[in-house]
Amino acid sequence: MRYLRLINILSAVGLFATATPAAAQTTDSIKYNHQxxxxxxxxxxxxxxxxxxxxxxxxxxxxxxxxxxxxASLNEGKDTTVTGEVNITYTNNSPDKLDYLWLQLDQNLFRPDSRGAAVTPVTGDRFDVRGFSRGGYNIASVTVTYKGDTYTVTPVITDARMQVRLNVPMDGKGQKIQVKVNYDFAIPYYGADRMGRKKFKQGYVYEIAEWYPRMCVYDDVEGWNTLPYMGLGEFYCEYGDFDYSITAPANMVVVGSGDLQNAEEVLTPAQLAKYNQAKNSDKTVTIISAEEVGKAATRPFKGTLTWHYKMQNSRDIAWGASNAFIWDGARVNFPSGRKGIAMSAYPVESSGNDGWGRSTEYLKNSMEIYSKAYFEYPWNSAVNVSGVALGMEYPGAIFCLSNLKKGGLWGDVTHEIGHNWFPMIVGSNERKYMWMDEGFNTFINEYASLQFNNGEYADTSKQAQHILAGFRKSKDPLMTAPEAIGLNDYGQYYNKTALGLDMLRNVVLGHDRFDYAFHEYIKHWAFKHPLPYDFFRAMNDAAGEDLNWFWKPWFFTTWKLDQAVTSVKYVKDNAQNGALITISNLEKMAMPVDMLITQANGKTETLHLPVNVWQRNGVWTFKYPSTSAIKSIVIDPEHELPDVDLQNNVYKAD
Known part of the structure; x- marks a missing residue:
């Protein structure tokens, strides 16, 4: 309400009508150029x-x-491996003929000679991609079937990509081709903080992702997207249906993306009963307890078992396996009335009410909050796996660090499952535009924390200045590709983006207009591939506001914001005649101006000036209808903006 109310007040008293000549006010300290x-x-x-x-x-x-x-099979040994066969049915809906196909071989990141290993600093980094002797895929065979003809292909492998050159070009407009790849790889201990294996008291926990050759995206903008996987830049994947089976030692539990198809075959009758109970309980139900882990009555100890999962219209899948899993779950209630299940699998070291004993509660509530606020979760299940990865997201499966507790675990769970909205539902290109998934997700995480359990872990402090410290010295703007940004600067993908959306919602558009436009963007691009320009256009159009003055500096530059109160003068030297207040925009970025004005008679008022006051220059004088002397003026009293100099935001009468 305050946006409309204050603008109406300003218009009524004629504050926009009186301005002193800008040229006379400009000083050398102003870097701002309205053009x-x-x-x-x-x-x-x-x-x-x-x-x-x-x-x-x-x-x-x-x-x-x-x-x-x-x-696929999980084969434990000195170098525990995954051996698999993937059959891909690829549909070319484009109007183009394709002479070749490109696939991602993400495990090749862990080859000693990978590009990711080559660009890892000698001091290491969070992803620590250095490769190991058995790292990467061994591609045993590739066969192609097209229009009834099956033939073997010798693929051309370049780093983490594989080209399959076709004997006959593939037609477009709905034509299908089948590609079968037989492969294996050794599981890295630390898979770039996205997957791997870690030993606990009762056995290894395997978090398995990027585990099958998968199609690169051929889109309507760039054709084949073949940027290599190098560590920081994540993924860009096509949507499709997944039908997968994991054969593992029989004493293991295998959890993963999608719906378990053969629970009766892999669970004991007692486990099956608890599994079904969890699907119908709002409280967490233990499927395998700490006391049952490792007991002969809980899991068979000889041979192997095959776990069968399916997931529809997804862009990826992942899974976890261990003989050390405590396993629990609870029902998820979606807005449409549909029901799902949230689950957690973790070793005893992670257990406890301060730790992973609440993981399923965190997961369930996050799924319900995001489904209600943005877009209903389209799948039936999700699982959180405790292991070596600090935090990583996949459709229907997330990995979180094993020793997280309380607010740290809540934050990781709600962030990683939040990625199921960005980029798993809204399928942006993470490898090029990291801010479109990390930043949007960080933004929605704020509101989940406010809602969960009456704000148990909510941070209600204004974060603009804290966030500013993280990117104010960066030389790289948000549109910088992940593999080109400074290794100490990629946090701005998360925080600067989220702050920008907060500023639009709280300062520029107001909650209703922002939320409507943001929902329109999500609705239209669900299960599709938006670009940044689609987002900018969608927000402009649905909000009814040309926001290009914001998109350009916030995403394409490292410009700063510095609003200042320059002077206060009274008409005919009498405060009862009104005050002429001059404000300046000193840095190259601009924003609307909120000012808390306090008069000597005790009257206070917050004025909201639109960004348009800066359209012609960086100095603006307006008439304020004071009735007594102005005691103080504070720009941005709610601390919504990352102003680089807070001292000049405040005017105090002598």
Whole structure:
């Protein structure tokens, strides 16, 4: 309400009508140039008329598809391996003929000679990609079936990508081709903080991801997207259906993305009963307790068992396996009335009410909050696995660090499952535009923390200045690709992006307009591949506001914000005649101006000036209808903005 109310007040008293000449007010300290910010901006035309000017997929939008059938085995030994066969049905919905296909071989990151290993600093980093002697895929065979003809292909492997050159070009407009790959790889101990294996008291926990050759995306903007996997930059995947089976030692529990198809075959009758009970309970139900782990009555100890899962319309899958798992679950209640299940699997070292004993509660509540607020979770289950990965997300499966507790665990769980909305539902290109998933997700995490358990872990302090410290010295803007950004600067993908969305919601548009536009973006791009320009256009169009003055500096530059109160003078030297207040925009970025004005008679008022006051120059004088002397003025009293100099935000009368 305050946005409309205050603008109406300002208009009524004529505050926008009186301004002193800008040139007379400009000083050498002002870096601001209104032409840089408010000059014409036209975002690139993307696609082949497949994306609209309003930031939506057009009627001619197309997207290719990859459906997977995978059979894999977990083979414990000195170098524990995954051996698999993946059958991919690839549908070319584009209008283009394809002479070759590209696949991602993400495990090749862990080869000693990988590009990721080559660019890892000698001091190491969070991802610590140095490779190991058995790292990477061994591709045993590749066969192609197209229009009834099956033939073997010798693939061309370059780092973490594999090209399959076709004997006959693949037609477009819905044609299908089958690619079968037989492969194996050794599981790294520390898989770039995204997967791996870790030993606990009662056995290894395996967090398995990037575990099958998968299709690169061929899209309407760039054709084949073949940027290599090098560590920080994550993934860009096609959507499709997954049918996969994991054969593992019989004493292990295997949890993963999607719906378990053969629970009766892999669970004891007691476990099956508890599993079904968990599906119908809002309270966490223990399926395998700490006391049952490792007991002969709980799991068979000889041979192997095959766990069969399915997941529809997903862009990826992951799984975890261990003989050390405590396993629990609870029902998830979706807005439509549909029910699902949230689960956690963790070793005894992680257990306890301060730790992973509440993991399922955190997961369930996050899924319900995001489903209600943004888009209903489209799958039936999700599982959180405790292990070596600090935090990593996959559709329906997340990995969190084993020793996290209380707010640390809540934050990790709600963040990683939040990624199921960005980029698992809204399928952006993480390898190029990391802010589109990490930043959007960090933004929605704030609101989940406010809602969960009456704000048990909510941070209600204003974070703008704290976040500012994390990116104010960065030389790289948000549009920088992950593999090119400073290794100490990628945190801004998370925090600077989220702060920018908070500023739009709280200062520029207001909650209703922002939320409506953001929901429109999610609705139109669910299970599709948006670009940054689609997001910018979608928000502009649905909010009814040309926000290009914000998108340009916040995402494409490292410009700073510095608003200041320059002077206060009274009309005819009498405060009862009104005050002429001059404010300045000293740095290159601009924002609306909120000012808390306190008069000597005790009257206080917060004024909201739109960003348009900076459209012609960096100095603005307006008339305020004071009735007594102004005691103080504070710019941005709610601390919503990352102003680089807070001292000049405050005016105090002598």
């Amino acid at each position: 840089d910010l408010f000059g014409p901006i036209t975002w690139p035309v993307t696609g082949q008329s497949t994306r609209t000017a309003s930031g939506q997929p057009s009627a001619t939008y197309w997207q290719n598809r990859a459906d997977y059938q995978i059979k």
